[in-house]
Amino acid sequence: MFNLLLLTCFVFLGHAELQHSTVRGITMCSKNRTTAKVELYEADTLDPDDFLNSTITNSAGEFELSGSEDEIGSIDPYIIIIHQCNAKNNCYRFSKYYVPQSTINGVYEMTFISLDIITADDRERC
Ligand SMILES: *[C@@H]1O[C@H](CO)[C@@H](O)[C@H](O)[C@H]1NC(C)=O
Ligand SMILES: *[C@@H]1O[C@H](CO)[C@@H](O)[C@H](O)[C@H]1NC(C)=O
Numbered sequence: 001m002f003n004l005l006l007l008t009c010f011v012f013l014g015h016a017e018l019q020h021s022t023v024r025g026i027t028m029c030s031k032n033r034t035t036a037k038v039e040l041y042e043a044d045t046l047d048p049d050d051f052l053n054s055t056i057t058n059s060a061g062e063f064e065l066s067g068s069e070d071e072i073g074s075i076d077p078y079i080i081i082i083h084q085c086n087a088k089n090n091c092y093r094f095s096k097y098y099v100p101q102s103t104i105n106g107v108y109e110m111t112f113i114s115l116d117i118i119t120a121d122d123r124e125r126c
Contacts, residue, residue, distance in 0.1 A: 020068035021052075021077040021099050025110030026061045029085035033061035034115065036083035040067045043076040052077070074101060085115035087124055096121035 027036045039054040052067025069075050077099040087093045096119055099108050 016070045016072045018068055018070050019075045019104055020066060021075065021104055022064065022066035022107045023077075023079055023099060023110065024064045024107055025113045027057050027063070027081060027083065027085075027113050027115055028061060029083070029115045033059075034083065034085060035059060035061060036063075036081050036085075036115065038063050038065050039080045039082070040065050041078055041080065042067070042069045042071070043078060075104060076101075077104075081113065081115065083115050088126065091124050091126040094123045094125060095119045 021040065023038075023040065027034050027038075035057050037054065037056050040052040042050045042052055044050060050069060052069065053065050055063050055065045057063040065079070067077070069077075079097050079099065081095045081097065082092050083095070084092055093115070095115065097110070097113070
């Protein structure tokens with residue numbers, strides 16, 4: 001009985017589902033549109049995070065980026081925007097933004113992203 005329960009459990013948990021995430025936005029710095037690099041990742045608790053996709057905004061700061069992942073349970077995507085807004089000369093800021101669970105398999109429309117704001121996970125690399 002216990003084995004059967006365990007087996008049912010594994011079958012249930014083992015069902016990975018292909019899920020996708022699309023993020024759209026316009027990067028801004030000091031009230032102006034700015035170019036930046038955008039990378040999409042998926043956080044994994046046990047393995048290193050998976051890189052899914054990357055792009056560079058156009059000169060108007062606009063980008064759209066999507067990625068998909070086969071995952072047991074819900075995927076946990078985030079983007080890293082690499083930019084020079086308020087960064088020291090020759091340095092880049094790496095600002096992390098989480099993608100809300102409610103937008104999985106849909107579009108996360110960020111509209112204007114003010115890169116002046118220091119996110120909870122924001123690093124400067126020189
Ligand atoms: C923002 O754009 C305006 C108009 O093009 C320009 O005068 C100003 O210097 C820009 N500011 C920054 C911080 O780039
Ligand atoms: C990367 O994102 C672009 C823009 O959304 C999309 O066209 C392309 O298919 C994506 N590539 C992968 C591997 O998901």
